[in-house]
Amino acid sequence: MSDFDIIVIGAGPAGSAAATWAAKHGARVALVDKAAFPRNKLCGGLFTERSRNYYREIFGQNFDLSKSVTRHDIAFWHAGAELAVLRDIPPLHLTMRLDLDNTLFRHAIDAGAVDFSGHPIAQISDNAVTFKDGNTLSAPILIGTDGVNSIVAKHLFGAAFYTETIGFGLEIEVPKATQNPTKNQLRIDFGALTWGYGWSFPKQQCTTVGVGGMRAPNPDIKAQMRHYIDTLGLDPDAIKFKGHHLPFGDFRKTPGRANIVLAGDAAGLVDPITGEGIAFAMKSGQIAAQAALDALAAGAPETTLTRHKIGLRDMHKNLRIARTLRRIIFAPRWQETFTETFRRSETVRAMYMRLLAGDLEYPQLARAVVARLPRYVVNAFRR
Template identity: 50%
Template sequence: MPKVDVIVIGAGPAGSAAAAVAAREGMAVALIDKATFPRDKLCGGGVTERSRAYFQQAFGQDPDFDNILSTSDVEFWHAGKRLAQMQDVAPIHLAMRLSFDDQMVNRALELGALDFTGKRISAIEGTSVTLDDGQEITAQVLIGADGVNSQVARHLFGTAFDRDRIGFALETEAPKTDDSKALRIDFNAADWGYGWKFPKTESVTVGVGGLISHNPDMKARMQSYTDLLDLEDLPRIKGHFLPFGHFRTQPGKGATLLAGDAAGLVDPITGEGIAYAIKSGELAAKAAVAALNQGRADKAFALYLLALRPIHRNLRIARWLRKLVFSGRYQNAFFDRMGRSGRLRHDYLNVLAGRLEYPALLMKSGRRIPSFLLRGLRRRS
């Protein structure tokens, strides 16, 4: 029976980061994933400078961006009309998750994590697990980084997510028809969400996503969006849940911690999830190491929750601000302003590209928000 210090379930950005950090700190770590790598994950693959910085911190090296298209060319659209094109922004790197995640899992294994990829879990008992080949692995801390439909979250709390508050996205890899490097975002391609067209080196990722509660027919939204973009003969369209603004206030219990999508750590305005997945994986590992060094594995969650505070604060502010971007009451005023105000466009883009965090945005724009709210209300009445 393998005995380790930390078990990490899920080897996406959150799990690989957690395993890499714990292994670097000298812990014995088992990294389990039901998939065999390289494996794909439905995702736009937009890697911001925020994600890149967190990657460097967790994995101790820069991501390999060879064969990845990086762009500083961003277009915002609303209702089929181009609001703005910006070409002087921080680069956004457009990765394929097949190879991007492979880098991370390989790095975690290189740093000493034990490889249990390609293995399913048949039972979780405390912080130990049984694999479906009958193997048992025991540990003192368990990190659930197993995505939005987390088995570990279900084990702890009965459900992985609240369908009424979560998002859903559809996406496809369209063939490349031109050399444009413009990353395109279409607000209102979905309600409380958006559509996107991300150019990659070999294809173009096209998708729509938003809150399920506001988009009962996401397939129709995707059809309208691909019609708008004049795309035909598309490969299979796939769907995936997205914890878009619904984070868990209690992401764990005792010696069991949840990281990344399992903890609901996706930006409620931009949909960015890779950055907080990596960062929360790192924080979960550090909390585990600190608790184990004190001989108090059961304190891991308390330490982790404390470390997550800045991320939770960002997400709370973003969840409040998204009403200005997405709600029927303020949306037109917001986009009207976005079309006219270079400052607002830059701020939005700097948030998107990872150069500005929400608390700083609020400090910068706080004084303008009341008059904006008032204009939105007047328009409505």
């Protein structure tokens, strides 16, 4: 039995941020993950300027871009046709999660968190975790940052996610040598899935290609992925792809119970329009850690969830607005109207780009959408 102040379960961006923040402020932190680092994870790897700002705030240093690809242009497509190419945009940084997650994990260990990576968990109680090798860690507070299939969420709620509202994605890594460099755009394809999109993100050694969207209205995502790969000029039969669930805009309104809280994908904190989750993961990990620190200082670990919910108010507000706006962007009945508006309107494209880059918050976007909504509805009915 080993005693800590906080056990962080899951060492991705949310967990490493939580462990770093708590350890830097004097807490005894155990950082647990079933995988040994470095380890890979399916993800587009988009690292925005918002992510860089959070990174600097949490880890106390600038993000090293030497292993990333930075782009100032992006192409948007729909139904095999190019809608627009935006240039001179705020920088978008494309990272490999193998490198990114390992960097964040090392920051947490350097800050003083104790490394329990490579230790799969057999059982969780309200103040302890027991590994499959029989060893146990205990702490008054647990922070679950173990992704969409969170075992902490299963312990709390009986299931890691809501099956009727979860998203799903398929992804491949295409070797750089197999692609035509003149066609290797950073691109997003609206409608590659129903209630979703496709993406092609160039990296230093490969290109990450995938599709993601709501699971329920896409019964054959593999066929849609093959079609998307084919539209990019790749051989869909020569590439094996992997899939994973996406907490695509269905966040947990109550992310925990008393002394156990969730952050990152485990709490459903993924942007339902852009699909970006790294920035929210790091920030929510920091918020969870601060809630834990404050609860410990007050001698009341059972108040951690209440404090965490207060810290997440702005993030939850943004996600609620985004979930509403998603109906305008991704709903099949509005798709043609939205894409035509996107093609014609420089203002709409600029707002979407600022949103993707982390330079625009959803309340600002909502006000702009409301102002344009009457014209948008008229155009939709005309179509």
